[in-house]
Amino acid sequence: MLVLTRRVGDQIVINDTIRVTVVAIKGGKVRLGFTAPPTARVVRQEIYDDRSRMPAEAEAASAPPQAATAAS
Numbered sequence: 001m002l003v004l005t006r007r008v009g010d011q012i013v014i015n016d017t018i019r020v021t022v023v024a025i026k027g028g029k030v031r032l033g034f035t036a037p038p039t040a041r042v043v044r045q046e047i048y049d050d051r052s053r054m055p056a057e058a059e060a061a062s063a064p065p066q067a068a069t070a071a072s
Contacts, residue, residue, distance in 0.1 A: 018042075 012020040012044075017037050024031040034042050038071065 006012065008025060010022050014020065018040055019035040020034040021035070022030065023033045031057045036042050039040050
């Protein structure tokens, strides 16, 4: 992990196509702005995690219930 110290207005460039700008710092929160080509997906981590789980949950919900076996 790369850790940087930036001030409001400072930018970081990723792969020559994605620009991250520090827009504001207030209390314990940092506000970031992203400029990226339309082909680059930029999402918050919690949204990414939700989308990653959805196909597995949908598959589990559509699977037929397993037959229970009785223990003797």
